[in-house]
Amino acid sequence: xxxxxxxxxxxTEAAYLAMRELRPLFSSAGGFVHQVNEVQRPxxxxxxxxxxxxxxxxxxxxxxxxxxxxxxxxxxxVDDLVTLPDFRGRGHADALMRWLFEEAERLECDRLxxxxxxxxxxxxxxxxxxxxxxxxxxxxxxxxxx
Numbered sequence: 001x002x003x004x005x006x007x008x009x010x011x012t013e014a015a016y017l018a019m020r021e022l023r024p025l026f027s028s029a030g031g032f033v034h035q036v037n038e039v040q041r042p043x044x045x046x047x048x049x050x051x052x053x054x055x056x057x058x059x060x061x062x063x064x065x066x067x068x069x070x071x072x073x074x075x076x077x078v079d080d081l082v083t084l085p086d087f088r089g090r091g092h093a094d095a096l097m098r099w100l101f102e103e104a105e106r107l108e109c110d111r112l113x114x115x116x117x118x119x120x121x122x123x124x125x126x127x128x129x130x131x132x133x134x135x136x137x138x139x140x141x142x143x144x145x146x
Contacts, residue, residue: 002095007047007058009037015049015061022082036063045079048099050092059084060092062100066107073110076103081114081123097130 007015015036016029026032036047044065049058060083066076078100083092104112115138116123124134 002060002090002092003051004048004095004099005051007049007061009041011049012036012047015047015058015063018049018058018061018082018084019063019080021084022080040065048096050083050095052087052090052092055087059087059090060096062096064100064103066109072113074108075111075113076100076107076109078112078114093126094130101130 012033013029016026016032019032020026023032026035036045040063044067046064048062048064050060051057052059061080062078062082063080064076064078066074068074081093081096101112112132114127114132116127128134
């Protein structure tokens with residue numbers, strides 16, 4: 001049975017292996033911890049992990065934040081949601097989604113939102129199964145510095 005818990009700054013590294021699966025640009029745990037704790041947490045980013053008895057680290061993780069905008073009111077935005085391949089199909093992503101929906105409700109959010117890359121078809125099926133709808137296209141300039 002997955003065990004879900006929010007991770008404190010001291011526990012950030014526990015999510016590194018799972019997050020590296022989704023965000024491979026972080027080639028070291030130290031770089032990941034620095035980015036999360038020194039850059040993103042001060043902006044409101046929070047981290048939650050799902051743990052399995054077969055591992056000493058989070059086998060699935062989600063990063064999220066809250067914000068306000070005119071179209072959504074108060075929303076909980078999921079930046080990252082990932083499960084390590086060897087632990088898929090064990091209910092970890094479902095447990096994280098339940099936790100995120102409960103947190104959005106606890107915070108009295110009007111919506112839970114996320115973006116998903118167009119090629120991530122398995123993720124899309126997962127989100128649709130959890131009653132999320134495809135409500136918009138996301139447009140981006142790409143890297144403005146390069």
